[in-house]
Amino acid sequence: MNARWAYIRLQSMIVKRMLANNVRSREIQQQVMRKKIQLCAESRFGREHGLKSIRTAEDFRRQLPITDFEYLRPYMDEVRNGNPRAMFGPQTRLLMFALTSGTTEKPKLIPVTDDFVKSYKRGWKIWGLKAHMDHMDLARKDYVHLAGDWQESQTESGVWCGSISGLAAETRPPIVRRPFIVPPQVGKISDWTSRQYMTLRLALPSRRVGMIITANPLTLISLANLADQHKETLLRDMRDGTISMPDGEKKSGDASFGQRVGRVSKRRCDELEEIVNRTGHLLPRDFWPELSVVGVWMGGSVGAFIPDVRKLYGESAFRDHGLSASEGRMTIPMQDESNAGLLDYTSNYYEFIPVAEFGTDDPTILESHELEEGQSYYILLTNSGGLFRYNIHDVVQCVGFEGQTPLLTFLHKGVHCSNMTGEKLTEYQVATAVREAFVDSGRTVETVMLVPVMERVPRYMLLIESQADHGVERLAEAIDARLANLNCEYENRLKTKRLLPILPKTVPSGTWTRLRNEKIADRGGTQEQYKHTFLGSSDAILDQLNLGSLARGR
Helix, strand or coil: CCHHHHHHHHHHHHHHHHHHHHHHHHHHHHHHHHHHHHHHCCCHHHHHCCHHHCCCHHHHHHHCCCECHHHHHHHHHHHHCCCHHHCCCCCCCEEEEEECCCCCCCCCEEEEEHHHHHHHHHHHHHHHHHHHHHCHHHHHCEEEECCCCCCCEECCCCCEEECHHHHHHHCCCHHHHCCECCCHHHHHCCCHHHHHHHHHHHHCCCCCEEEEECCCHHHHHHHHHHHHHCHHHHHHHHHHCCEECCCCCEECCCHHHHHHCCCCCHHHHHHHHHHHHHHCCCCHHHHCCCCCEEEECCCCHHHHHHHHHHHHHCCCEEEECCCEECCEECEECCCCCCCEEEECCCCCEEEEEEHHHCCCCCCCCECHHHCCCCCEEEEEEECCCCCCCEEEEEEEEEEEEECCEEEEEEEEECCCEECCCCCCEEHHHHHHHHHHHHHHCCCCCCCEEEEEECCCCCEEEEEEEHHHCCCHHHHHHHHHHHHHHHCHHHHHHHHCCCCEEEEEEEECCCHHHHHHHHHHHHHCCCCCCCCCCCECCCCHHHHHCCCHHHHCCC
8 A cells, every 4th residue: 555545545534524414514614603703803804793692693694795806805905014903813824815816806815824724725635635536546646736826925914915826835845745746836937838748748748647636627628739839849848858839939848847857768759649649639539548637617607618528638527626715615526427515514604695695685694504405595604714705606505315414416606697687697608509509500619798788679699719710600599599508587578579589799809818917917816727708798709709789780
């Protein structure tokens, strides 16, 4: 038995304990709530909100309103400017700020404390241990983890800002760090394409890669396409011991990566060259033949791209990454091929609002054990980073229970909903309809956007890049039909002619890449965090694309 498998067997008690405690998660959630209160009770925020007087969930709701970042901003600004006591007690240590991706607003800086990191690492540890328990072969294989940079910038007070995944990767214990063959320093390469090239340059020499982990399936598609696009350069670099970055710069090595970059064995180079000669491509399904697990988001809008990832990465098991954000981890998937995850009830305190009541003056507030299977909810999150009863804008569905603990799937961001005529169309419904329409027509899923257009009779416009022009009318009809099956109100509006059928409109090749880069430049965040929106919030995007009144048919 190797040392890694012995470590996994020893640590697996953490997983077994969590699964056993599912029957008492209600009690544990109350303990977690009190712990979060204690962390901030001595702060200015704590004094102004009477945190010391809170004993029960009812007290908690009475003393604290449902919050967003604007409500918390005065305290968070003080923390950013060097006064952590505005939000945290004297025992709490501020380590960094996590940058949000700015899905709904401008980027926010989320305080990452020592207790926050402890909870974050614990959730990932349980995820990883359960994956190993289900795939024992991983204990003798290598891993590729695409982490970010936790030191992207600094606040005025000198605190680092960036991706918490980078901090977690840099502080792994040695026995855990050893199998990860792409070092955390790669996440510090600012150019996205160069970062991915370096990832391949360091990971391709191993044919024993057993697991690859990243959040966004589009990242995996991009990585595979880059390997194929630069196959000759990669093979030459491995034989010569060089690094030829896509920007044209060529290095004979890089001291920051030590001996990881050097000449690769002739046997491995010959094997990769044989793959190219035989298949005409250099793709993960061929160059990593022992790949067992792909850890990636499988739900929400990005789930539409999972079939393409499977084509590129082969017959591996897919394990959902879990519902996680800069604000914290919320679910831990415990089995393959499912985007349902067990609520991470030991890390944060959660409350839920039924979707139908969201935005009303006095919505029903539920604890996790009170959810109903089949119903959808908004999450309110209380974490160790000063977020209390925080509306994270995530909509989830309860798909079952383990003891008192709900199993949740991510549906969509709550702001991604369109309602011109009462159809209440959601991002999840659009992503599902698009995926089914593409797959049923035998086409690879393309990046598209459905945009609401308010005319005399409203309709949705399907924006699709010009290289996919062939057959777009039939594709639009297929998406319409699937949306009608998914949403009875949408079906009714079509039948009663209050909505016109979807109108397809082609946009120039490269449009989505340009919009992605513009959004990241404007709002911050990273390529990894970026999630394409299948449902536009308004027809303002048409002017941004220079389609204007022509696209609206005026």
